[in-house]
Amino acid sequence: MTTSECRVCAGTVVEFCDFGKQPLSNAFVRPGAPDEEYTFRLAVGACAACSMVQLLEEVPPERMFHAGYPYLSSGSAGMRRHFRDFAEHLLAVELLADEGLVVELGCNDGVMLHRIAEAGVRHLGVEPSRDVAERARARGIDVWTEFFDTDLAARIRAERGPAKVIYAANTLCHIPSAPAILDGVRDLLAPGGIFVFEDPYFADIVAQTSYDQIYDEHFFYFTATSVARMAERHGLELVDVEHLDVHGGELRYTLARTGERPIASAVGEVRAAENRTLPAGPDELRSFQAAVDTSRRELVGTLRTLHSRGARIAGYGATAKSSTVLNYCEIGPALVPFITDSTPSKQGRLTPGSHIPVCPPSQFAARAPDHTLLLAWNHADEIVANERAYRAAGGRWIRYVPRVRVS
Ligand code: DWN
Ligand code: SAH
Ligand code: ZN
Numbered sequence: 001m002t003t004s005e006c007r008v009c010a011g012t013v014v015e016f017c018d019f020g021k022q023p024l025s026n027a028f029v030r031p032g033a034p035d036e037e038y039t040f041r042l043a044v045g046a047c048a049a050c051s052m053v054q055l056l057e058e059v060p061p062e063r064m065f066h067a068g069y070p071y072l073s074s075g076s077a078g079m080r081r082h083f084r085d086f087a088e089h090l091l092a093v094e095l096l097a098d099e100g101l102v103v104e105l106g107c108n109d110g111v112m113l114h115r116i117a118e119a120g121v122r123h124l125g126v127e128p129s130r131d132v133a134e135r136a137r138a139r140g141i142d143v144w145t146e147f148f149d150t151d152l153a154a155r156i157r158a159e160r161g162p163a164k165v166i167y168a169a170n171t172l173c174h175i176p177s178a179p180a181i182l183d184g185v186r187d188l189l190a191p192g193g194i195f196v197f198e199d200p201y202f203a204d205i206v207a208q209t210s211y212d213q214i215y216d217e218h219f220f221y222f223t224a225t226s227v228a229r230m231a232e233r234h235g236l237e238l239v240d241v242e243h244l245d246v247h248g249g250e251l252r253y254t255l256a257r258t259g260e261r262p263i264a265s266a267v268g269e270v271r272a273a274e275n276r277t278l279p280a281g282p283d284e285l286r287s288f289q290a291a292v293d294t295s296r297r298e299l300v301g302t303l304r305t306l307h308s309r310g311a312r313i314a315g316y317g318a319t320a321k322s323s324t325v326l327n328y329c330e331i332g333p334a335l336v337p338f339i340t341d342s343t344p345s346k347q348g349r350l351t352p353g354s355h356i357p358v359c360p361p362s363q364f365a366a367r368a369p370d371h372t373l374l375l376a377w378n379h380a381d382e383i384v385a386n387e388r389a390y391r392a393a394g395g396r397w398i399r400y401v402p403r404v405r406v407s
Pocket of ligand 2: 028061065066071072073105106107108126127128129146147148149168169170171174175215
């Protein structure tokens with residue numbers, strides 16, 4: 001068990017869960033003679049002073065987010081709908097007849113901003129991963145291929161003026177220097193402007209033992225309580241919070257400069273619920289490691305039993321999340337010979353660490369596995385509906401969140 005210095009308050013972060021050495025979740029390997037893979041120790045702790053849950057060891061951002069970063073946000077119909085709905089909300093509520101600027105951090109392939117651009121609203125995407133940023137640009141979106149930080153915030157303000165809305169989906173939790181970034185956000189906001197961000201909700205991770213949300217890119221695991229405390233330290237205030245069903249359960253946080261916006265009742269309600277239900281600190285959170293290890297035992301037991309009976313098993317969705325599951329459970333190509341994924345730059349590669357070949361969806365139909373491990377479980381409704389024929393032909397899905405089950 002180790003400790004580290006809290007990135008929010010410089011207090012002591014005490015470890016409560018350890019996954020050992022792990023590769024980078026999106027570093028898909030070329031088959032042949034793979035180079036030695038970069039690894040780091042994946043362990044999570046909670047700050048005894050401010051309650052922020054965070055990794056104990058951080059990976060340099062440039063190692064994770066670079067020209068070849070493979071994840072495409074537009075890869076699921078559910079997420080395309082989710083971001084379109086949010087863009088429509090902004091257009092209807094926050095940007096009415098306004099010349100305001102919208103800045104998105106981590107805009108990826110432009111899944112949200114393309115609607116804003118289409119509506120003719122002034123906008124800027126900040127996206128350090130070059131290939132995905134190019135995809136956004138090809139859709140008519142203005143993108144800077146850079147890491148957002150306080151210097152960049154000042155440059156945006158100087159060149160484009162203050163922002164009415166700053167948005168970050170599944171991005172703030174990726175940035176270990178997020179607390180410092182909040183200073184940049186505060187100074188970039190126009191009077192009355194808002195910073196909206198959404199990230200996996202730690203309370204959902206605990207409730208569902210969805211430990212696969214824990215990987216290199218997810219540095220912070222936010223709650224309304226920890227976010228409200230972090231915001232206060234940077235002249236910002238948590239003014240609204242909303243639970244989202246996407247990506248296995250997230251919270252959408254709205255921050256404004258202190259005193260500039262009324263505080264919605266949801267903030268107090270969610271914080272009170274966290275007080276009642278979330279383990280209070282690192283000592284109480286140690287039961288999470290036990291739940292993770294039970295889940296691992298059940299999943300490995302299920303796969304080994306099926307394999308010993310001669311079942312042919314595949315995986316569905318070479319997700320970043322699956323890196324933690326496959327490597328922590330030591331599931332390799334002997335148990336799961338291939339994983340299907342629709343992302344072109346993942347296909348033809350091997351999964352990081354576990355070295356399972358990634359194949360295009362056409363292979364899934366052709367190879368007709370008996371059982372399929374649903375690694376993209378957060379997109380289950382969409383995938384199971386699209387693969388009706390697989391189930392109708394007798395194929396079975398294996399899930400592991402919140403419990404291991406075959407159906
Ligand atoms: O936070 C993050 C989220 C937003 O995206 C990033 N750090 C990295 C990434 O995480 P992930 O890889 O776990 O995300 P998803 O959205 O669960 O990935 C789904 C994967 O499954 C993609 O590779 C696409 C693939 N897929 C597919 O092959 N067929 C997805 C669907 C819906 C399908 O029908
Ligand atoms: N917003 C998208 C993408 C999430 S993946 C979605 O919700 O689907 C995380 C993204 O954040 C990656 O595209 C990565 O390149 C980007 N990112 C990482 N660090 C960043 C930083 N400091 N500033 C802006 N974007 C960053
Ligand atoms: Zn702290």
